[in-house]
Amino acid sequence: MLAAERGAAANTIAAYRRDLVASEAVIGELAAADKAGIESLARHWSALAPASVARKASALRQFFGFMVDEGRRPDDPSVALPRPATRRPLPRILDHREIELLFVQAEREAEAEQPAPVRMLTLVEMLYGSGLRATELVSLPLASVPRDAPFLTVMGKGGQARMVPVGGRAKAALSRWLAVRPQGKFLFPSRGGHLTRIRLFQLLKGLATRAGIAPEKVSPHVLRHAFATHLLEGGADLRVLQTLLGHADIATTQIYTHVDSARLVALVNERHPLARAGRGD
Numbered sequence: 001m002l003a004a005e006r007g008a009a010a011n012t013i014a015a016y017r018r019d020l021v022a023s024e025a026v027i028g029e030l031a032a033a034d035k036a037g038i039e040s041l042a043r044h045w046s047a048l049a050p051a052s053v054a055r056k057a058s059a060l061r062q063f064f065g066f067m068v069d070e071g072r073r074p075d076d077p078s079v080a081l082p083r084p085a086t087r088r089p090l091p092r093i094l095d096h097r098e099i100e101l102l103f104v105q106a107e108r109e110a111e112a113e114q115p116a117p118v119r120m121l122t123l124v125e126m127l128y129g130s131g132l133r134a135t136e137l138v139s140l141p142l143a144s145v146p147r148d149a150p151f152l153t154v155m156g157k158g159g160q161a162r163m164v165p166v167g168g169r170a171k172a173a174l175s176r177w178l179a180v181r182p183q184g185k186f187l188f189p190s191r192g193g194h195l196t197r198i199r200l201f202q203l204l205k206g207l208a209t210r211a212g213i214a215p216e217k218v219s220p221h222v223l224r225h226a227f228a229t230h231l232l233e234g235g236a237d238l239r240v241l242q243t244l245l246g247h248a249d250i251a252t253t254q255i256y257t258h259v260d261s262a263r264l265v266a267l268v269n270e271r272h273p274l275a276r277a278g279r280g281d
Helices: 010-027 035-044 050-069 096-110 115-130 134-138 168-180 197-210 220-233 238-245 255-271 273-278
Strands: 151-155 161-165
Touching: 010 035, 010 050, 035 050, 096 115, 096 197, 096 220, 115 134, 115 168, 115 197, 115 220, 134 197, 134 220, 161 238, 197 220, 220 238
Parallel strands: none
Antiparallel strands: 151 161
């Protein structure tokens, strides 16, 4: 149902499967679970973070809702599931100086035009320059590379296609990569088909370390967050940003307004004369 009716992404389906299998390992067959079993499952989750509990509970609610809709059971025991109050954390981002350090290092390493460093530069340019998700980037087919039009056609979450702009720097990096890349149907090929998300994560951590940035601060999603936040700082419209990021709901995009607000508060606290006086400056 998730795949056929909702068009859920493969990663989403895999996450639901993990949560359902783990729940079944605790209380037995989920299809026959009763309210008491669900309550015991909630107790089993007591040490988990609220966000983790909320995610697991959501998977179970949707599972039991499906069972009821299909007539496979008359009741829905998921009413016994907890509803933890969660606050969506503000996304971690890199500041402009750290972004510059990352790009200086990537460009320096790519000067010799060797495949691996040129690929790294291209990956970073497209993560920060176009705001792509890690999965969207590594799974790009070679056919998606623009020739004349400055856009990529990206298949996002739920199988939704969108047009993503490619800036001049990213196009230049792409041209360099196309000149040295190995054969394959994907833009970033590997022996398994295409570069994996995990490998992209590892490569980015390595680049950050070599650039003098704490590796725990850097990930593909952090660069996507930096793309969004820095665009918003530059005056981008929130609806345009929603389209660029491929968010189905504007509420998801609005988290970046909070990031910008937090930056403004920090700026006032740091630069306002009374704030400095309070610190004895």
